[in-house]
Structures are given as C-alpha cells and as structure tokens.
Amino acid sequence: MKTRAAVAFAPKTRLEIIEVDLDGPRAGEVLVEIMATGICHTDAYTLDGLDSEGLFPVILGHEGAGIVREVGAGVTSVVPGDHVIPLYTPECRQCKSCLSGKTNLCTAIRATQGQGVMPDGTSRFSYKGQKLHHYMGCSTFSNFTVLPEIAVAKIRTDAPFKTSCYIGCGVTTGVGAVVNTADVRPGDNVIVFGLGGIGLNVLQGARMAGANLIIGVDINPDRADWGQRFGMTHFVNPNDVDGDLVQHLVGLTDGGADFTFDCTGNTTVMRQALEACHRGWGTSIIIGVAEAGKEISTRPFQLVTGRNWRGTAFGGAKGRTDVPKIVDWYMNGKIEIDPMITHVLTLDDINKGFDLMHAGESIRSVVVF
Numbered sequence: 001m002k003t004r005a006a007v008a009f010a011p012k013t014r015l016e017i018i019e020v021d022l023d024g025p026r027a028g029e030v031l032v033e034i035m036a037t038g039i040c041h042t043d044a045y046t047l048d049g050l051d052s053e054g055l056f057p058v059i060l061g062h063e064g065a066g067i068v069r070e071v072g073a074g075v076t077s078v079v080p081g082d083h084v085i086p087l088y089t090p091e092c093r094q095c096k097s098c099l100s101g102k103t104n105l106c107t108a109i110r111a112t113q114g115q116g117v118m119p120d121g122t123s124r125f126s127y128k129g130q131k132l133h134h135y136m137g138c139s140t141f142s143n144f145t146v147l148p149e150i151a152v153a154k155i156r157t158d159a160p161f162k163t164s165c166y167i168g169c170g171v172t173t174g175v176g177a178v179v180n181t182a183d184v185r186p187g188d189n190v191i192v193f194g195l196g197g198i199g200l201n202v203l204q205g206a207r208m209a210g211a212n213l214i215i216g217v218d219i220n221p222d223r224a225d226w227g228q229r230f231g232m233t234h235f236v237n238p239n240d241v242d243g244d245l246v247q248h249l250v251g252l253t254d255g256g257a258d259f260t261f262d263c264t265g266n267t268t269v270m271r272q273a274l275e276a277c278h279r280g281w282g283t284s285i286i287i288g289v290a291e292a293g294k295e296i297s298t299r300p301f302q303l304v305t306g307r308n309w310r311g312t313a314f315g316g317a318k319g320r321t322d323v324p325k326i327v328d329w330y331m332n333g334k335i336e337i338d339p340m341i342t343h344v345l346t347l348d349d350i351n352k353g354f355d356l357m358h359a360g361e362s363i364r365s366v367v368v369f
C-alpha cells in the first residue's frame, strides 16, 4: 500500500512529506493507522545526527496512537479496530528481562529495533525502491506503520488520540520515572532539571506521589509558570543564581534532595543533579538522552557518601501492562495531559514542530493525521 510519511533522508535536514510504499504485516505483526503523534526531543536528537544508533533514510516518530487495521498470521492479542499505542519498549512477557520482573527493558526485538528493521531483519517501508529505516520500532511519522504485536498496547476506545499519543513516550516516561523507578514517597524532596515535555510530567508525578518540595530547574524563564501549573513549589533559573547552583539547591533542600531527575540530556546537568542529592541516601535518575560520545563524571566520593546514580527508559513502564492503566489515569483525571499539548499540526507542517521545540516555545507539538 501507499502511505504519507515524513521522511528524514539525512541528518540535519528538513523532513520531506511524501508518499512511500508500505508492505503489509507479516506473521506476528500488525498494520496500524496512526491517528496522532507527538514530537519528542529524542526525535530531534536523532534527526540532528546526535544518536549513535541513528540511521538514514528513516521515518522517525515514536509517540503515537492509532487503530489496528490488519493483523498478520498468528496475532492473537489485538484485532482490527482496536485502539493502540505503539511501544518503543515492547513487552514480550517471555524474554529473560520480562520474566525477571525486575525491568521493563524487554530484549525480544531490541537488536533489530536498533538496526531500523522489523524482527525478521527487513523493512516494510520503501521509496522508489530504496529501503527506508524504521525508527525505535515505531515510525509514527507515517499515517500507516507496521509493528510487532508485542510492541502495541491496546487502550480504551474513548481516549482521544490527540492527547493519548503523548502516553506513548513523554507522559509515561516522566510520571513512570517517579512512581516506578524512584518510587517517591509522601514528604520526599524532589528536584527536576529541565521542564519540557518530560520534566513537566515528572513534576506532576511528584505531585501525585505527595512530594514535599518540588523544585524545578530550567534556563528558560517561561518554564516557571509551566512548572507551577504541574505542582512545582520552587523555580530556579541557573542563570539567576549567584554562586554555585548545586550549593544553592542543597541549601534549599536542607542538605540535598531525596530524588533528582535529569530531563535535559546535558551531561553537565546530570552531574549537578547527582551532586544535589542528599548525602547518605539521595538518588539521581537520568532520563535525558545524551549526545553520542558524551560521558558523565563526578568525584567517586559522591557515591562513597551514599548518593545513588540511576537511569530509566520509558519510565520503567511495562508497555502492554502499564500503558492502558496510564490511559485510565488520564481519563479519570488523575493526571493531566491536555494543557501540555501546546501545538496541533498537520503532517505537512511537522517541521514547524521541531522549530518550536528548538525555540523553547512548545511543550508538546502533536501531528494529527
């Protein structure tokens, strides 16, 4: 079949909106009509050539929602008409990682995802006979895409696509980092570095968990109002701090935070986040994705004296199990999404979504097909 898609032919170029060829689903796969997709900073990072796994030409996008239109042989968990959210972190429920119960990092198809192909090693997308790569196993910047059955979460049919697509990455990543990875408890003090599409969801997760101080740190002054809207109790702009940022934050939190979260992808900020943790027990959680070649560092003394450094992918959420529950949280009003969708675009205008992100003007831009 033919489908309209935004194609990245090379790093640091504008996406081209064209009609591409899409092969139907093979055994264990499903064809999904994408109804809406968010634009996450990770899409921009890969498009900018900063992803060590980045492959071109590629159809980016990993934060979508849509409807199953066709299923391949042997598919049992979804049928045509089901509403689904594509999962860049699938859940096979059979691999060592899934069976461990200790992680959401299913390994069933991770290798081929990183190679930009389906689990059988081939791509379903092509243009004028040239192979196009899949992205993070999702490629939601296409009106239709093919996914492995284990990489879709079936969701309720009354959830709007325009907002629930954000649960495919940003919402689940931010809220999940708090409730799954950190397990923030009532009264804990929290610092969130970077108040964008992920960080605001960390804030609302911390509010939901009953955190005491919820401090937001961002170099964009506009993020002060945004943070307050989602539970932040104090805003710190590093550019307005006299002296050392870490010492300032340690002072605000009576010796350091119980939990800090990096939502910037900046390795200098990651160090600040670790060092702003409380001596003896504070834990810093890295959410941000750093540029290829970047490394983190700190004095080992920071860890000897009881600070913990951790990371999280997709908020520690087990996709097929947890994503439908997060959709329920949204539909029941336990978490908010609508105000964070600042821009709704057509596929033809998708490049504008990247411009808005880089200008710091959007929280989430969503493309509606």
Ligand code: NAD
Pocket: 040, 041, 042, 045, 169, 170, 173, 193, 194, 195, 196, 197, 198, 199, 217, 218, 219, 220, 223, 238, 263, 264, 265, 266, 269, 286, 287, 288, 289, 290, 312, 313, 314, 315, 357, 360, 363
């Ligand atoms: P975003 O662009 O919406 O937000 C980033 C925010 O960080 C902005 O508000 C920006 O002003 C702020 N910032 C930048 N530099 C800063 C600094 N030095 N100090 C303080 N604040 C600073 O991006 P996003 O969509 O929220 O994504 C955030 C990061 O999370 C990205 O690195 C993205 O790739 C990553 N991410 C990771 C996961 C995961 O599963 N681990 C999932 C989604 C996104």
Ligand code: AHE
Pocket: 040, 042, 043, 051, 052, 053, 054, 089, 110, 169, 289, 313, 314
């Ligand atoms: N390809 C990069 C890694 C990128 C990365 O860490 N991705 C996160 C999700 S970001 C979503 O916006 C993730 O899920 N990581 C776990 C995994 O298995 O990729 C690189 O450095 O190679």
Ligand code: ZN
Pocket: 040, 041, 042, 043, 062, 063, 169, 170
């Ligand atoms: Zn993302």
